[in-house]
Amino acid sequence: MKQRLPSLDTESGRRPSESGGRPNRAVPEATEHPAVKTLRLLAARHGNDPWNWHTQQTPFQVLIGTVLSQRTRDEKTDAAARALFSRYPSPEALAVARVEEIEALIRPVNYYRTKAKRIHDIGIILLARYKGRTPDTIAELMKLPGVGRKTASCVMVYGFGRPALPVDTHVHRIANRIGLVRTRVPEETERALCEVLPERHLMSCNELMVKHGQTICRPRSPKCGECPLASVCLYASTARERNHL
Numbered sequence: 001m002k003q004r005l006p007s008l009d010t011e012s013g014r015r016p017s018e019s020g021g022r023p024n025r026a027v028p029e030a031t032e033h034p035a036v037k038t039l040r041l042l043a044a045r046h047g048n049d050p051w052n053w054h055t056q057q058t059p060f061q062v063l064i065g066t067v068l069s070q071r072t073r074d075e076k077t078d079a080a081a082r083a084l085f086s087r088y089p090s091p092e093a094l095a096v097a098r099v100e101e102i103e104a105l106i107r108p109v110n111y112y113r114t115k116a117k118r119i120h121d122i123g124i125i126l127l128a129r130y131k132g133r134t135p136d137t138i139a140e141l142m143k144l145p146g147v148g149r150k151t152a153s154c155v156m157v158y159g160f161g162r163p164a165l166p167v168d169t170h171v172h173r174i175a176n177r178i179g180l181v182r183t184r185v186p187e188e189t190e191r192a193l194c195e196v197l198p199e200r201h202l203m204s205c206n207e208l209m210v211k212h213g214q215t216i217c218r219p220r221s222p223k224c225g226e227c228p229l230a231s232v233c234l235y236a237s238t239a240r241e242r243n244h245l
């Protein structure tokens with residue numbers, strides 16, 4: 001089991017190590033960027049407990065778990081990942097597995113046949129090209145089958161603990177609703193957020209916005225009445241104005 005991501009101080013937005021290990025009671029700076037304020041408020045609401053299993057493992061397992069997670073709910077991803085890693089915990093084991101056996105183990109996830117072939121190929125490629133190691137750059141990760149920019153960024157953040165910003169549907173939707181960005185596609189959202197978020201905040205952005213998107217700022221009928229961001233959110237203020245007309 002890997003270390004958990006370091007937690008944000010919910011008042012300052014800094015991690016504890018950056019305040020000398022002491023709780024930082026400083027009032028948020030007046031110049032705090034809205035994106036930083038958003039993450040601070042989300043950390044205060046959702047905390048820093050991991051919300052799933054498959055992003056808390058080794059880099060290899062985060063890689064395979066994230067491929068399994070594509071277009072699949074977390075609970076099904078976690079069930080499939082646990083079953084798969086109990087039989088095939090490493091690239092060496094995965095590379096010699098039969099694709100039909102992998103299919104049977106990961107059957108809870110969507111597109112399990114396509115994913116079984118992809119993760120089998122990933123095992124073979126990691127052995128052949130990387131001596132069994134998981135590459136630790138986004139560019140190298142994206143050469144693997146089924147690995148796009150979001151999956152590669154997840155491996156960087158959750159597998160290696162390095163700054164990156166995985167932008168999935170939750171991050172893209174919430175950042176646009178709040179008004180932090182005005183973008184059409186996740187790639188633009190990633191660029192826009194990376195321009196304004198200090199590097200120390202990048203690692204918590206995905207986790208906090210996914211938690212928020214799964215519980216409060218859902219795709220349909222967001223629960224603005226119970227949202228800690230309502231006072232700073234463009235979508236909520238527009239809805240308030242509309243209702244007063």
Ligand code: SF4
Pocket residue numbers: 174177178216217218222223224225227228229230233234235236
């Ligand atoms: S106020 Fe509403 S739209 Fe804005 S972030 Fe919260 S739930 Fe989402």
